[in-house]
Amino acid sequence: MLWGDEVEYLVVTYSKDDPRVLLSLRQADILKALANDESLSIDGGCVPDLQHVGNPHAKKQLPVFHPEFGRFMLEATPGKPWGIDFKELLNVEPDMKLRRCIAKDHMLQNEYPITLTTFPRLGSPGVFTDPYYPVSGPKLRSQFVPDEIANPHIRFPTLAANIRSRRGRKVQVNVPVFRDEKTPWPWKDPTVNYDMHQWPEDDDVRNGAAPDNFIHMDAMAFGMGSCCLQITFQAKNITEGRQMYDQLSPLGPVMLALTAATPIYKGFLADTDVRWNQISKAVDDRTPEELGEKPLKNDRWRIPKSRYASNSTYISTDPRLRPEYLDPNLVIDQEIKQQLLDGGMDDRLATHFAHLFIRDPIVIFNEDLQELDLSKTDHFENIQSTNWQHMRFKPPPADNSIGWRVEFRPMEIQITDFENAAFAVFIVLITRAILSFGLNFYIPIVKVDENMETAHARDAVLDRKFWFRRNPFPVRPSRAVQGSRPASGASTPNGGVSRPPTPPTPTGPVEDEYRLMSVNEVINGTAYARSSSTTTVGDGDEDEEEFPGLIPLVESYLDSVNVDVVTRCELATYLDLIRKRASGELWTTAKWIRHFVATHPKYERDSVVTEEITKDLVGAVIIIGGDDASQQGVEDNGIKDENSNKKRKGDGGHSVLEGVPDLGRLLGRFI
Ligand code: ADP
Ligand code: MG
Ligand code: MG
Ligand code: MG
Ligand code: MG
Ligand code: MG
Structure with missing residues (x-):
């Protein structure tokens, strides 16, 4: 893998x-x-x-x-x-x-x-x-x-x-x-x-x-x-x-x-x-x-x-993929779909590719049109990559x-690379948890579209709710999930995963399978979300069943496999960043940038980000994101950064970058 x-x-x-x-x-x-x-x-x-x-x-x-x-x-x-x-x-x-x-x-x-x-x-x-x-x-x-x-x-x-x-x-x-x-x-x-x-x-x-x-x-x-x-x-x-x-x-x-x-x-x-x-x-x-x-x-x-x-469509052969999750109005090229079916491809995958092929190729190299080389996939990659x-x-x-x-x-x-690594690692771990536990996050694909729009709102992470599946567990919980539940409950604030999953009725109304949740609820679980009150959209409705949260699911997964203590501790610093960004304890990058502009002495509350503000913002970003080698250059170029050489993790944590405001609100670990 x-x-x-x-x-x-x-x-x-x-x-x-x-x-x-x-x-x-x-x-x-x-x-x-x-x-x-x-x-x-x-x-x-x-x-x-x-x-x-x-x-x-x-x-x-x-x-x-x-x-x-x-x-x-x-x-x-x-x-x-x-x-x-x-x-x-x-x-x-x-x-x-x-x-x-x-x-x-x-x-x-x-x-x-x-x-x-x-x-x-x-x-x-x-x-x-x-x-x-x-x-x-x-x-x-x-x-x-x-x-x-x-x-x-x-x-x-x-x-x-x-x-x-x-x-x-x-x-x-x-x-x-x-x-x-x-x-x-x-x-x-x-x-x-x-x-x-x-x-x-x-x-x-x-x-x-x-x-x-x-x-x-x-x-x-x-x-x-x-x-x-x-x-x-x-x-x-x-x-x-x-x-x-x-x-x-x-x-x-x-x-x-x-x-x-x-x-x-x-x-x-x-x-x-x-x-x-x-x-x-x-x-x-x-x-x-x-x-x-x-x-x-x-x-x-x-x-x-x-x-x-x-x-715009789902492609799995998973029996839990109900036809109701698919978009009945999906546009596809019927002729291409038929060709794929005739060649032996199943309906769902043929539908996916027939949808990609509603687009024209936007760039084609002349040489590739001289003769059709069937041993190459260039024409497919051309459509796929656009x-x-x-x-x-x-x-x-x-x-x-x-x-x-x-x-x-x-x-x-x-x-920073710390944050980029954290998000990369989180996606890897949740993917492994999905495969290992057989998790099910299906909602109708048009609800995913709607969520995509929702994600654009200013501070959507705290102020908006997203459609999400109520019960992510497979119909018959796998042994791994059952086995790890007590441990994860213990390791999760307020026992996020401790409630036994109720198997969904595969034939019930699809609308009952999902509801609106805050990012905090999705990432940290409903129990944690209730106890962390930074978010503005009423978290953790008492009448709703508990949602375990992606981080607790990842932790259950880590409990279920052999990870040495050192690795587990390092991974915890990444999961912590994700957890706190979701709860609002730490700021998103967007919020930090807005705050930087809003508090800049030259900002005139007129939405204008001037050259001078931009220079200071980018200067701060160079310092925060830079490693030791580029820090050298930064100092030569006049950015004040007395502590830059000591800001590595594990060196005592006393490494607030002078002159960069509110770094602790962004990263947590440098304060
Ligand atoms: P693209 O720009 O088309 O997405 P890139 O080559 O820029 O592709 O990046 C693809 C990523 O996939 C890289 O991080 C690379 O290390 C990774 N990668 C390469 N081979 C594999 C593989 N067999 N399985 C999974 N990931 C791979
Ligand atoms: Mg790229
Ligand atoms: Mg890519
Ligand atoms: Mg690439
Ligand atoms: Mg690319
Ligand atoms: Mg860095």
Whole structure:
């Protein structure tokens, strides 16, 4: 059971002499430097720095760096997927630190890799990239970002241009603005230029593309320029892969809300906390007919969602998957489905693939159209990789035996590697608990869609409720669950799992199987939620049956397997972060960023995040996220950080970073 994480970075330039922090567009040079570094292939410049955090694999498995859509982005994965051993889970955080350190080592003195989901002033008037390029280019035709913002590899600008041309106008990424005390209301995005006449698309804003009270953006880069944290799991076979895909699907929106980290767009505070819908809109290539704005004439279907969206169907052969959970209005290509059925594929999986194939390929290389090579899966991968859903079912490519994989994609990237490791490890552990206990999180897939919307609300983690299954236990509880129940009850505040599960009636009304729960209830269980009162949505309704909570389920699972004490204690620090984020004891990244802006002396309560605020925010993020190697550079660049070299975990805990406010509210463990 291999698995692997992906971490995405923004590359910024920061120095004390420059009043602005900028996006560095040197992705290609940085990747080239990484690829050409022979010393890196031997031991990596950063390995000695990491020995004290005990990564035994550091020398053998150097991380892999990948290009991304934005020319200011990088992606890094472990050099080799992680294995099944619990001790491996402790290598994730050091490996993430190693990646950050190696990346920094191949950048200029004033460049830093940071893990913010979005650059706060991407697309703001003035200069936000280094080097500067003027708008507007023939590919994006954006009035806010230059074409040079995208990775220059022909695939990326072509993707953007083809989405725009298929759609017949520019993409429209409108995010509600956060209304503060002094925000003019109704609010008109002051950065929109109504007088441009360079491209036909310049008419978009004159035709109402930029409504009042919304931050208006008009290019793929505003979505695909965001960073996230993705986890890919190998399944032991296709059946298990299909089960994992289904069972992790309902967790997506909850994890999106819990990892919320995106409160700023284009220099303004937004009224939403997460990136998801913005990416969705930024790559929405649907035509007016597909959108339902015009009667169907040339197109085949009305399509309710963008090609970047929460997934729309379940695929498992699990008998607990009731037909009522599926969306009766799912759009599929019937001919493709029939072809797949004729080839021997079962109905559910054929439906899944026939749904992916309602999308046109947006980029195809000429060479791939010369002849059809049936020994390759490139054409499939082309459709698959531009169906950006919150789960991805990854069949093995034709040319290797990598296995059936499932990718969990909704989570927002966090500022520190500690947090990113915590969320990665949590998803690994809950996946293992699902498989080991046979847990059942099915709810109707349209309720997952609804939850995805809910996750966008400001502070959804505390203020909103999500549809979730009442009873996650299998009809007949497995021996493992029964056996571990007493232990987990004891180890859980208020005996979260102590109540015996009532087997659901598989034939009862589907509506009775799920109800609204807070993130606190889902993650920590109803009993814990009642006792931790930070949340604002009435937790733990007395009349409701108890929900055990995902963390208690993970703890039951850990109780049921052999984990050494040291590993268990380390894992506990990760679970603690998740627990406290869900209960509100710790802040989400979004909340911390909002607080940083709100308390900045130059903030004028008008929703505007100025260059100066952005510089200070990114400066703080560099300090918090940086490892020792990049700390060196930070000091050279004038960020005050007296304690940075002592902030490792396990060094006594006295490591509050001077000058970074409220770090304890974000991370808990540094105070
Ligand atoms: P993509 O961008 O298509 O999602 P990447 O190659 O960037 O794919 O990342 C995939 C992740 O999957 C990496 O973390 C990698 O370590 C991991 N991985 C590689 N092989 C396997 C495997 N057989 N099973 C599970 N995970 C794997
Ligand atoms: Mg990747
Ligand atoms: Mg990718
Ligand atoms: Mg990526
Ligand atoms: Mg991925
Ligand atoms: Mg760190």
